[in-house]
Amino acid sequence: MxxxxxxxxxxxxxxxxxxxxxxxxxxxxxxxxxxxxxxxxxxxxxxxxxxxxxxxxxxxxxxxxxxxxxxxxxxxxxxxxxxxxxxxxxxxxxLGILPQSPAAPEGLTVGDLVARGRHPHQAWYRQWSGDDEEAVAEALAWTGLSDLADRPVDELSGGQRQRAWISMALAQQxxxxxxxxxxxxxxxxxxxxxxxxxxxxxxxxxxxxxxxxxxxxxxxxxxxxxxxxxxxxxxxxxxxxxxxxEEMLAEVFGLRARVIPDPVTGTPLVVPAAGPSLRPSR
Known part of the structure; x- marks a missing residue:
């Protein structure tokens, strides 16, 4: 480059x-x-x-x-x-990975989805245990889904569904x-x-x-x-x-913008400028 x-x-x-x-x-x-x-x-x-x-x-x-x-x-x-x-x-x-737009089988409950995160810890000589139960409960608590453990995943809102998938990754520990x-x-x-x-x-x-x-x-x-x-x-x-x-935004995104401090956090805040982008027309 x-x-x-x-x-x-x-x-x-x-x-x-x-x-x-x-x-x-x-x-x-x-x-x-x-x-x-x-x-x-x-x-x-x-x-x-x-x-x-x-x-x-x-x-x-x-x-x-x-x-x-x-x-x-x-x-x-x-x-x-x-x-x-x-x-x-x-x-x-x-290492746990949550891919884009994951899909759960129809009717699968939140608790069953999260329990799937324990699969790497299972073996023919070690089946479901108290440690697994505790890991699932802790993962549900972290994401605020304990009360929804028996709810089918496909009945959740988008935000709840995403937290359920994160819970599964957490249960993987x-x-x-x-x-x-x-x-x-x-x-x-x-x-x-x-x-x-x-x-x-x-x-x-x-x-x-x-x-x-x-x-x-x-x-x-x-x-x-x-x-x-x-x-x-x-x-x-x-x-x-x-x-x-502003230089990176122009170089990488072809975007004319101002960068100012976020009034809440002080982190960079991108404010697009008026006018055409810097991207070549196609």
Whole structure:
């Protein structure tokens, strides 16, 4: 990639602190390559949010980090081991992933959905136990769904349904969580509700979270670290105030905008400017 002023915004992470990293990975589907030679390090105990325009490779990278998509080149390393060489059950005990728009079987209750998060801990010699029961109850309590455990998932509101899926990931009792657009199709109030939950999981339960978001202002408000992508490459990475700049918005999103302090949190707030975008017409 041609060097730009944005290159200086990429902040390295100290070697000893990284549990999950992508090293020179190339990714794609069929004959199409989407990501090539990408390096990414995930800060432990923090919320890292990946932003970028549609089709830039955000979800593709998240799938590779979660072992759902094998790398064509390079490798993903989890706790010092190549993730593609680690048994699936071992990965599932430390890393949980919530894909875009997951679907539950018709009639499945919230409690049964959350209980599925315990599957990595099951074996032929170890069936359902008191520990599993406790993990499910704790996950439901964290998401405020204890009273809805017997309700079918398909009867929940969008926000409740998303919290149910997060509960399943919590019941898995992993300390690394990957969330692919967890606020999709939710109204603003429910988006904030879900992201407040994510922040609590990080601050109170010590979870490390990597998520993909489209809303730049919510990403800036709830992330400790932002990763901005364009055309399958990382353009900038660091604290929200370092990444959300007018120059980055023009470079990555083709957006004319002002960046001002959020009056509530002081985090960067993107205010689109009047006039045409900087994107070439198609």
């Amino acid at each position: 041609t060097s730009t002023h944005l290159d200086r915004a990429v902040t390295p992470v100290p070697e000893g602190e990284v549990r999950l990293r992508a090293e020179g990975i190339s990714l794609g589907y069929g004959a199409r390559t989407i990501v090539e030679g990408l390096d990414l390090e995930v800060l432990p105990g923090a919320v890292t949010t990946v932003i970028g325009p549609n089709g830039c490779g955000k979800s593709t990278v998240l799938r590779a980090l979660g072992r759902l998509l094998p790398a064509r080149a390079g490798q993903v390393v989890l706790d010092g081991k190549r993730i593609d060489k680690t048994p699936t059950r071992d990965v599932a005990k430390v 992993t300390d690394l969580m990957l969330l692919d657009e967890p606020t999709t199709f939710l109204d603003l109030a429910h988006q904030v509700d879900v992201l407040e939950l994510v922040r609590r999981l990080q601050s109170e339960a010590g979870r490390t979270v990597v998520m993909v978001l489209h809303d730049l202002n919510l990403a800036a408000r709830y992330a400790d670290r932002l990763v901005a992508m364009k055309d399958g490459a990382i353009v900038a990475a660091g604290a929200p105030a370092e990444v959300i700049t």
